[in-house]
Amino acid sequence: MKIICSLGGASALLAATILANSASAASLVGTVLTPAGAPAYGAMVTVFDAAKEKRDTVYTAADGSFAVRTEFGGALSVRARLAGFEDSIVVANVGPSENSRLDLTLKHFASVDDASDALSASAFNARLPWKDVARDRPAFISQCNYCHQIGNATTRIPQSHQEWMTTLEKMEGMLAMPSAPQKAAFADVLSRGFDGKPIAAKQSYGASPELARAKVREWEVGDADTFIHDADVAKDQKIYGTDEGHDILWVLDPKSGAIEKYQLPDIDLPRGGIFSGMKLPIGVFSGKHGPHSMAQTRDGRIWITNALSSTLMCVFRRSRPCIPTGSRPPVPI
Numbered sequence: 001m002k003i004i005c006s007l008g009g010a011s012a013l014l015a016a017t018i019l020a021n022s023a024s025a026a027s028l029v030g031t032v033l034t035p036a037g038a039p040a041y042g043a044m045v046t047v048f049d050a051a052k053e054k055r056d057t058v059y060t061a062a063d064g065s066f067a068v069r070t071e072f073g074g075a076l077s078v079r080a081r082l083a084g085f086e087d088s089i090v091v092a093n094v095g096p097s098e099n100s101r102l103d104l105t106l107k108h109f110a111s112v113d114d115a116s117d118a119l120s121a122s123a124f125n126a127r128l129p130w131k132d133v134a135r136d137r138p139a140f141i142s143q144c145n146y147c148h149q150i151g152n153a154t155t156r157i158p159q160s161h162q163e164w165m166t167t168l169e170k171m172e173g174m175l176a177m178p179s180a181p182q183k184a185a186f187a188d189v190l191s192r193g194f195d196g197k198p199i200a201a202k203q204s205y206g207a208s209p210e211l212a213r214a215k216v217r218e219w220e221v222g223d224a225d226t227f228i229h230d231a232d233v234a235k236d237q238k239i240y241g242t243d244e245g246h247d248i249l250w251v252l253d254p255k256s257g258a259i260e261k262y263q264l265p266d267i268d269l270p271r272g273g274i275f276s277g278m279k280l281p282i283g284v285f286s287g288k289h290g291p292h293s294m295a296q297t298r299d300g301r302i303w304i305t306n307a308l309s310s311t312l313m314c315v316f317r318r319s320r321p322c323i324p325t326g327s328r329p330p331v332p333i
C-alpha cells in the first residue's frame with residue numbers, strides 16, 4: 001500500500017463476514033435443546049479457536065440440529081446461545097480433519113437479574129417512560145441514538161436528574177445538540193426509566209430456514225484502544241477497517257484469515273487531533289487522524305475521511321509488500 005496523495009480536507013474489535021462456504025478441517029455436528037428437551041430453533045452455535053481470536057457461528061435448524069465446519073483444532077470452546085436462556089458452553093477436543101458429535105442443552109437463568117442482564121439495550125430503551133413520546137422520542141433518537149445505543153449495561157446505570165444533566169453536557173462536548181427543553185426531558189425520562197431494577201422481556205433472533213444455512217466468521221484485531229469505525233470490502237475482496245484509536249488501516253483477507261495493518265503517516269497534531277482538549281473519550285478518539293469513513297474509487301484508490309485531523313487521505317495498493325510511505329503528509333485546509 002502506498003499513500004500516493006493527500007489533500008486537505010471522522011472491543012470495535014471484530015470484523016465479520018458471512019461466508020457461503022469455507023475450506024476447513026474439522027466438523028462438529030449436533031443438536032441444541034432447551035432445558036425442557038425441546039429442539040432449540042435459531043440458536044447460535046459458536047466455535048472459538050484455542051486462542052479465542054477467531055470464531056465461527058452457525059444457527060440451528062427447526063429440529064435443533066447444526067453442523068459447522070471449522071479450520072480450528074485443539075481444545076475449542078463451543079457456545080450455544082438463544083434469547084431467553086443461559087448460554088451453554090462446553091470445551092470440545094477436536095483434532096484436524098476430525099468429525100465430532102456435540103449435543104448441547106441450554107440452561108435456565110439462575111436469577112431474574114441474570115435474565116434481565118442478558119437482554120439487549122433495546123429492551124430497556126423501549127420501556128423509557130416518555131411523558132410526550134411523539135414530541136421527545138424523535139429528538140432522543142436523533143441526538144443520542146445516532147451515535148450509540150442507550151439501555152445497555154454502561155448507559156443504563158441509575159443516575160439522578162442532576163447526574164443525567166452532567167452526562168448530557170458531556171455528550172454535548174461530543175457534539176450532541178439537544179435543545180435546553182429536550183435536555184430536561186431526557187434527564188427526566190432517563191432518571192425515572194433506568195432505576196437499576198431487572199426487567200422481563202421476550203426477545204427473538206428471528207429463526208428462519210435461511211438463517212440455519214448461514215455461517216458467520218469473526219476475526220479479532222487490535223487492542224482495547226482499537227476502534228474500527230468503517231469496514232468496507234474493496235475490489236480485491238479484502239476487508240478494510242479504519243481504526244480511529246490508533247490511526248491504523250487494518251486489512252483482512254477473509255479467504256486466508258491473514259491480517260495486515262498499516263499505520264497512517266504521522267501528523268504534527270496532538271492526540272485527539274484538532275479536537276484535542278475537548279471532552280473526548282479516552283480510548284475512542286485516541287488517534288491524531290481518527291480515520292473514519294472510506295470509499296473506493298474506480299481507479300482502486302481508497303479515500304478516507306480523517307475526522308480528528310480534518311484531512312482527506314487516499315491509499316493505494318500499488319505493490320507488495322504494501323508499505324505506506326508517509327512521504328506526503330496530509331495538509332489540513
Ligand code: HEC
Pocket residue numbers: 143144145146147148150154155156167168170171174175176177178186280281282284
Ligand atoms: C457524537 C456521538 C455521541 C452522541 C451524539 C451521544 N453520545 Fe453518549 N457517548 C458517546 C461516547 C463516545 C461515549 C463513551 C464515553 C467514554 O468512553 O468516556 C458515550 C457514553 C455515554 C454514556 C456512558 C456514561 C458516560 O458518561 O460515559 C451515556 C449514559 C451516554 N453516552 C448517554 C448519551 C445520551 C443520553 C445522549 C443524547 C443526548 C448521547 N449519549 C449522545 C458518544 C455520543
